[in-house]
Amino acid sequence: MAATTSRTLDLLSLLQSHRHWTARELVDRLGVSERTLRRDVERLRELGYAIESTRGVAGGYRLAAGTGLPPLLLTDDEGVAIAVGLRSQAAAGLRGAEHTTFSALAKIEQVMPPALRRRMEALQSVAAPTGASGPGSRSSPGSGPRPAPSVDSDLLGLLALCCRDAERIRMTYTDAAGAASTRSVEPHRLVPLGRRWYLLAWDRDRDDWRTFRLDRIDDVFQTRVRFTPHPLTDDEALERVQRSVRWRDRAVRADVVVAMPVEEFRERLGWWARDAVAAPDGEGTVWPVEGESVAGVAAALLWVPDGVGCRVDGPPELLAFLRAQAARFAAAS
Helix, strand or coil, X not given: CHHHHHHHHHHHHHHCCCCCEEHHHHHHHHCCCHHHXXXXXXXXXXXXXXXXXXXXXCCEEEEECCCCCCCCCCCHHHHHHHHHHHHHHHHHCCCCCHHHHHHHHHHHHHHCCHHHHXXXXXXXXXXXXXXXXXXXXXXXXXXXXXXXXXXXXXXHHHHHHHHHHCEEEEEEEECCCCCEEEXXXXXXXEEEECCEEEEEEEECCCCEEEEEEHHHEEEEEEEEEECCCCCCCHHHHHHHHHHHHHHHHXXXXXXXXXXXXXXXXXXXHHHHHCCCEECCCCCCEEEEEEECCHHHHHHHHHHCCCCCCEEEECCHHHHHHHHHHHHHHHHHC
């Protein structure tokens, strides 16, 4: 029975990859006969999985959407990601769904192995509130969509544990210029900001706070040496990372003065207008925009509602770019 259950779960894991498997592929993968494969498919159907089958030479099986939610198979990384997401949403207060959020979280944590639960709890406890919507975070729609750099989930979990346990580490860090160096640091907080993860740590060689992008960290060595954490609140940690990232990554800043009341402007743009304030004269809205280039800031102007006037207060190179583009588009039309 144990072997049958394990084999059935292996079959489910293959089918959850959302691809069509021929019967021969599944037979070879699982090491069973076609008759046994058909019985395992029927067991999954009885559990509520909608498995489509096709006949013929290339006939096989495919997992389709069902009418209900059957049991799911999750990898370790998937389980941690879902649990952390549910905890974050519970802390944020998901309106109208508080009960279901906590219920789902309890079910996942109940069956999570102790090692994964410690990893998840560590990540949750040392991750500062996200900077995606925090004050002073002004990444604009004009920044342009770029793929987020990948971060190894094992590295994220390891650093979370070191932050929680106040354990000193050594690591290799590659800076923006591509130069690699060995750092001895005391990790304090993990901060998700925009589409990246950052580690805020006390750099022992520089005797100061430093911010490290996780996708540039390699070869982390746990020294097993404990340290006394420097006093720093979550808000202070977030502000330090924001200030560091803004100083390094943001090259152009401008104020867009929009001829629209600030309440209406925030309603129209939602999250993107979170830093907008009423103009000093009470007429219109001042919308701070930052970008990595003049083109990025200029693209944000496309978010100003149609028919609404605006004025840009920014550096000379941005204003020159806008004038050049205005002449270009005028000629094109």
